[in-house]
Amino acid sequence: MRIRTIESLGAVAAAVAIMLAGCSAGLRASAPVPPPKASATYVDVGLAGQAGAFEAFTRRASGVSPAFSGLADVNQGLQAGAAYEPKQLEAGMIAYAAMAALQEPAFVAGVKKAGGRDLARRLAADPDAALDLPGGQAAAGRANAALYRRGEALAAAGGRVKTAAYSVQKQGWSKAKVTNGPARLAQVKRISTAGYRPTAEDRARLTAAVAEGGRRGGASPVVSRGVALAALTVLGQEGQGRALLSEPRSGACLRWAKMNFHQCLASAGTQYEDIYCLGVHAMAETGQCVVDATKPARIRRAAAD
Numbered sequence: 001m002r003i004r005t006i007e008s009l010g011a012v013a014a015a016v017a018i019m020l021a022g023c024s025a026g027l028r029a030s031a032p033v034p035p036p037k038a039s040a041t042y043v044d045v046g047l048a049g050q051a052g053a054f055e056a057f058t059r060r061a062s063g064v065s066p067a068f069s070g071l072a073d074v075n076q077g078l079q080a081g082a083a084y085e086p087k088q089l090e091a092g093m094i095a096y097a098a099m100a101a102l103q104e105p106a107f108v109a110g111v112k113k114a115g116g117r118d119l120a121r122r123l124a125a126d127p128d129a130a131l132d133l134p135g136g137q138a139a140a141g142r143a144n145a146a147l148y149r150r151g152e153a154l155a156a157a158g159g160r161v162k163t164a165a166y167s168v169q170k171q172g173w174s175k176a177k178v179t180n181g182p183a184r185l186a187q188v189k190r191i192s193t194a195g196y197r198p199t200a201e202d203r204a205r206l207t208a209a210v211a212e213g214g215r216r217g218g219a220s221p222v223v224s225r226g227v228a229l230a231a232l233t234v235l236g237q238e239g240q241g242r243a244l245l246s247e248p249r250s251g252a253c254l255r256w257a258k259m260n261f262h263q264c265l266a267s268a269g270t271q272y273e274d275i276y277c278l279g280v281h282a283m284a285e286t287g288q289c290v291v292d293a294t295k296p297a298r299i300r301r302a303a304a305d
Helices: 003-020 046-062 071-082 086-101 105-114 117-125 127-132 136-170 181-194 202-210 221-234 238-244 248-267 271-292 297-304
Strands: none
Touching: 046 071, 046 086, 046 136, 046 202, 046 271, 071 181, 071 248, 071 271, 086 136, 086 202, 086 221, 086 248, 105 136, 105 221, 117 127, 117 221, 117 238, 127 136, 127 221, 136 221, 136 271, 181 248, 221 238, 221 248, 248 271
C-alpha cells in the first residue's frame, strides 16, 4: 500500500465516524452531526486521582518511541495510545489545571482570606469568578502553562510517530498484513474503556509535574474551571466542584479523537498503517485537543469558523 493510501486512513476514519454519529440515507447533508456520546464508565476518584489519570496518560503516550523495530513495539505503542477513557481524561485535564493553580501561593492565600460558603456557591455556579480572586490570574497562568506543556508534548510525539509510519516502510515487517485485526481492535477498545489504574510512582510524578511552573495568558473555559475547582478545594468545598469537571467542547474533541483512532484501526491493513493511526489520532489529535483547551473560547470559535 502506497503513501497515498496511508494518508487516506484519516479520511476513512472521519467518514465512518460521521456515519456512526447518525448520518443515514434520508438525512440531509447539511444537517449537523452531534459529537459522540460520553462513556458511562467514568468513576470519581478525587482531585489527585483525576489529575493523575491525565498526567499518567499524557506522560506515557508522549513517551512512545518512533523507533519501531517490530510488531511488539507497535502493540506496545497502541496500548499506550489507547489507555484513556475520554470522560475521565476530560475530568483529569480540569483537575490537573486545578492542581497547577494550587501552586500559586498568592491565590491560595487570597482564597483563604475571602472564605465563606457564599463564595463557594458563586464559584460552583460561575467558575470565571475565580479569576477575579486575589492571585486568580496568576493561578490561571500556571494552569494554562501546565496543560499546554502536556498537550504540546503529546502532539509533537504524535507527529514523530506519524513520520515513522512512512520511514518504517523500508523494513519488511511493517508491510505485513494485520492478521488479527478484529481481536486487536477489541483489545484496544477494552483498554480505552478500562479507565485509569494508578501505580505507586504516579503520585510523585504528578507532584513534580504540576510544580514545574510557567505562565501563559488567556483563561479558557477549561482553565477557569480548573482555577475555580482549586479555590473550592482551598475552601474545603471540593464536592461542590464536581460539575466543573466537564467542558463540552473539549470533551467532544477528546471523544472524536478516540472514535477516529478506533475507526482508523478498523480500516488499517498493515503494521505501518497501525503506526499511522497511533501517531495521528491517539497522540497528535488528542494532544491538540489539550492544546486547544488552553485557548480562550473566542479564539477557538474564530479558528473553527
